[in-house]
Amino acid sequence: MCIFCSTFAGGNLVLYTNITLMKSSFNKDVALQAILYILSKLGKTDLHKVSKILYFADRSHLSKYARSITGDDYIKMSYGPVPSNVYDIMKAIRGESFFANTHEAKELERYFKFVNSKDIIALSDVNMDYLSESDVEYLDEAITKCKDLSFDELTRLSHDYAWANTTLNGKISVKDILCEMGDDEEYIEYVSQKLQMESVAHGITC
Numbered sequence: 001m002c003i004f005c006s007t008f009a010g011g012n013l014v015l016y017t018n019i020t021l022m023k024s025s026f027n028k029d030v031a032l033q034a035i036l037y038i039l040s041k042l043g044k045t046d047l048h049k050v051s052k053i054l055y056f057a058d059r060s061h062l063s064k065y066a067r068s069i070t071g072d073d074y075i076k077m078s079y080g081p082v083p084s085n086v087y088d089i090m091k092a093i094r095g096e097s098f099f100a101n102t103h104e105a106k107e108l109e110r111y112f113k114f115v116n117s118k119d120i121i122a123l124s125d126v127n128m129d130y131l132s133e134s135d136v137e138y139l140d141e142a143i144t145k146c147k148d149l150s151f152d153e154l155t156r157l158s159h160d161y162a163w164a165n166t167t168l169n170g171k172i173s174v175k176d177i178l179c180e181m182g183d184d185e186e187y188i189e190y191v192s193q194k195l196q197m198e199s200v201a202h203g204i205t206c
């Protein structure tokens with residue numbers, strides 16, 4: 001295991017400090033189209049499953065190409081990793097956000113609709129121009145992995161090393177995600193530094 005990873009010793013989780021958080025270079029347009037793509041394959045789907053599909057797709061794409069699909073931050077919550085910005089979008093559509101009644105929120109409502117408190121349907125066709133070939137490849141892989149799993153099964157599957165090594169409601173680090181994927185130390189450091197430089201270029205701070 002890489003030196004950035006924590007270890008489990010006698011059932012105790014040992015945490016390392018000064019890990020690099022996934023700096024958000026969130027691409028709203030790509031994220032919206034990724035969700036529409038998922039819904040085009042699955043039909044009505046609950047937000048928990050959509051979130052886990054995005055997590056597994058972003059995780060794999062990050063490991064392979066040094067970038068995630070959506071650029072979102074993932075937050076450790078009780079039922080697994082949650083994409084922070086996507087969750088904010090969904091809360092706005094559901095009327096639970098402080099900007100729920102704003103023009104921006106109304107614009108988002110043309111993409112999705114909640115049919116109840118958790119299930120989403122698409123109101124728009126996916127625009128494939130926003131998704132690269134590799135984006136689609138890893139979304140398809142994640143859809144296949146998750147589509148037939150129950151809420152509890154998906155929760156357990158998403159409780160991976162990266163999730164376990166993060167405090168509740170904290171951001172999941174890039175280094176832990178890549179350790180989970182089995183990437184070596186040199187590549188993990190490369191990706192971490194790349195994302196840090198991109199964050200600086202976008203004026204993003206933690």
